[in-house]
Amino acid sequence: MSEPLVERMREFGTTVFATMTKLAVETGSINLGQGFPDTDGPERMLERAVEAIRSGANQYPPGPGVPELRQAVSEHRKEWYGLAYDADGEVLVTVGATEAITATVLALCEPGDEVIVFEPYYDSYSAAIALAGAVRKPVTLRVDDGRFTFDPAELAAAVGPRSRAILVNSPHNPTGTVFTRAELEAIAALCRERDLIAITDEVYEHLTFDDVEHIPLATLPGMRERTVMISSAGKTLSVTGWKTGWICAPPSLVRAVQTVKQFLTFTSGAPWQLAVAYGLREEMGWVAAQRAALEAKRDRLMAGLEAAGFDVLRPAGTYFVQTDIRPLGFSDGLDLCLRLPELAGVVAIPTQVFYDHPARGSHFVRFAFCKKDDVIDDAVTRLHRLSGLGGKIT
Numbered sequence: 232m233s234e235p236l237v238e239r240m241r242e243f244g245t246t247v248f249a250t251m252t253k254l255a256v257e258t259g260s261i262n263l264g265q266g267f268p269d270t271d272g273p274e275r276m277l278e279r280a281v282e283a284i285r286s287g288a289n290q291y292p293p294g295p296g297v298p299e300l301r302q303a304v305s306e307h308r309k310e311w312y313g314l315a316y317d318a319d320g321e322v323l324v325t326v327g328a329t330e331a332i333t334a335t336v337l338a339l340c341e342p343g344d345e346v347i348v349f350e351p352y353y354d355s356y357s358a359a360i361a362l363a364g365a366v367r368k369p370v371t372l373r374v375d376d377g378r379f380t381f382d383p384a385e386l387a388a389a390v391g392p393r394s395r396a397i398l399v400n401s402p403h404n405p406t407g408t409v410f411t412r413a414e415l416e417a418i419a420a421l422c423r424e425r426d427l428i429a430i431t432d433e434v435y436e437h438l439t440f441d442d443v444e445h446i447p448l449a450t451l452p453g454m455r456e457r458t459v460m461i462s463s464a465g466k467t468l469s470v471t472g473w474k475t476g477w478i479c480a481p482p483s484l485v486r487a488v489q490t491v492k493q494f495l496t497f498t499s500g501a502p503w504q505l506a507v508a509y510g511l512r513e514e515m516g517w518v519a520a521q522r523a524a525l526e527a528k529r530d531r532l533m534a535g536l537e538a539a540g541f542d543v544l545r546p547a548g549t550y551f552v553q554t555d556i557r558p559l560g561f562s563d564g565l566d567l568c569l570r571l572p573e574l575a576g577v578v579a580i581p582t583q584v585f586y587d588h589p590a591r592g593s594h595f596v597r598f599a600f601c602k603k604d605d606v607i608d609d610a611v612t613r614l615h616r617l618s619g620l621g622g623k624i625t
Contacts, residue, residue, distance in 0.1 A: 239361045246354055247584045251568065258572035261610040263532075264580045266404070266550040268601040272469040273510060273517040280473075280506035292501040294493055296324025296477065303508040304477050312447050314455065316479045323485050325492060326499045327474035328434045328463040333359040334492040335430050335459050335478065336396070340365040344395035349381060351585030351592050353404050353432070368394070369587040372406055377545060379406040379553075383417040390421060396428040397421070399448055402435035405585055405597045406553055407546020409443050419451040428484075429458040434466045434476075437518050439548040440526040449479075456481055459488065464507040466550070467518055473503040525550070525600070528607060532600040535611030540618050541596075550601040553582065557594050559617055564596045575613045 234241065248265045255262035271277060295301065298318065305318040316322055325331040332355060340346060342364030348356050350369040360367045368389045372379040399418060401410040410418075422429050429448050436445045449458040463476030478488055532552055533543045542555035561567045564581035571577050582595035600607060 239364060240358070243358050243361065247580060248354075251578045251580060254569075254572055255578040258576070258578075260572040260576045260578045261606060261613065262578045263598045263600075263602065263607075263610055264568075264578045266466075266599050266601060267471045268469050268550075269603055269606065270469065273514040276468060276470075276506050276510040276514055279509045280502045283502035283505040288501040288505055290501070292498050292504060294498050295489060296322070296498070297501060297504045297508070299508040300324055300475075300477070300504040300511075303511040304479065307511045308460075308479055312450055314447065314449055314460075314479070317482075320482045321479060321485055323478045323480075323489050323492065324499060324504060325461075325463075325476045325478060326496045327465060328432060328461050328476040329355050330474075330492065330496060331461045331463075331476045331478050331488075332356065332398070332430065332432060333362065334488050334495060335461070336360055336363050336365065336398075338487040338491040339428055339430075339459075339484070340395050343393060345391060345393045346395060347386070347389050347397040347427075349398075349400065349403070350587055351405050351582050351595075352398070353400060354585060356398055356400075357587075365395070366393070367587070371586075371588065371591055372403070372408065373591075374544065378547070379403070379408040379544070380414065386417065387421060390425045390427070394425060394427060396430055398430045398432065400432040401448075402433075402439055402445060402548030404435065404549050405551055405580065405582055407544070407549045407551050409439055409445060409547040412446055415446055415448055415451060419448060419454050422457055423453050427457070429454060431458055431460050433460065433462045435549045436462055437467050437515075438522055438525060438550070440522070440529060441547060443547040445548070459484055464503075464510065468507065468510045468514065469521060470503070470507075473500070473507070475499060475503045475507050528600040528602070528604065531604060532598060532607050532611065535607065536598065536614065539611060539614045541614075550599050552598050552600060554596050554598065555594055556596050561617075562594055564593055568596060575616045577610050577613050 251264040301318040301322040305316045308314040336359040340363045344365045345368045346360050347368045449455045460479040465471040540559045542558045544553045568581040580597040583589040583592040586592045
């Protein structure tokens with residue numbers, strides 16, 4: 232039999248996260264690769280999920296999402312960003328942000344349409360674009376003054392006659408950068424001038440550090456009406472396994488996305504939706520404490536990685552620290568990450584797999600700091616074994 236997988240998906244195999252997590256399990260290594268915390272979200276919110284199950288919320292909820300969660304999301308957007316979204320028609324609950332992104336791209340992009348992405352990009356973006364038969368147009372984020380940023384001229388040059396949308400992730404995974412107002416204004420101006428739809432992945436919206444502000448693109452002039460704003464409970468409330476996300480957008484865009492979404496998963500788990508509604512309304516104090524704890528973990532891991540010989544870039548948000556491996560004598564992040572379990576008993580993610588141009592990121596490796604302090608300390612101690620090995624591994 233010939234290759235059964237459709238051609239447009241043949242470049243996509245097992246995700247790097249699955250590969251590295253499997254490697255961690257098989258070797259007993261510390262997993263600083265995949266971005267999931269090793270502690271749970273607020274206890275009262277977890278109890279709300281249990282209560283919802285026991286009270287009978289175990290059948291299909293409404294396709295757009297349970298009213299309680301849609302209203303809570305609407306209230307949250309208004310309270311935090313001054314954005315007014317009607318819970319009935321401008322909010323759609325999804326199975327995590329990944330489904331939200333995929334359904335949005337499928338709903339809004341015709342085959343051959345171009346979607347602009349900033350590389351390195353989260354791996355599901357390229358798969359979603361391929362599923363739609365669309366074309367991704369990468370714009371590279373490069374390090375300038377200690378942070379990843381883009382060249383506005385390069386971004387403008389990426390827009391062509393078939394450009395349909397731009398996918399904006401801030402706080403940005405995997406670099407940890409948070410786009411500034413000036414950067415967002417450059418994106419917004421391009422969207423208005425070239426009639427682009429903005430798809431914004433904001434799942435780390437509450438996990439920014441050093442008093443850096445997260446600014447939703449939809450808050451900029453002329454952007455609410457052309458933006459599909461995406462977030463989720465997974466990172467904010469430390470329940471990545473609940474896969475509960477949402478979009479906020481004008482009614483016509485929500486209708487389009489729901490038309491596709493209903494034939495992907497139809498709806499998502501009712502107990503999690505009810506618990507997340509509680510979390511958004513009552514547990515933002517817990518989120519603030521979690522953000523502060525993560526900032527301390529970031530600093531802890533950065534200090535350890537620097538002591539181990541890595542060149543470390545300071546992230547302004549997310550769960551991740553980017554490191555340059557060249558000071559240790561290494562140049563290929565993928566090769567190093569495949570050998571890390573053997574060399575140091577640690578698993579990390581090679582950043583180059585998130586590029587259309589892998590050579591531009593081959594010297595970067597991403598480590599997650601959303602772990603317990605003793606796990607971070609143990610990992611750093613193990614990584615000290617790399618000192619002096621660079622260039623000597625065969």
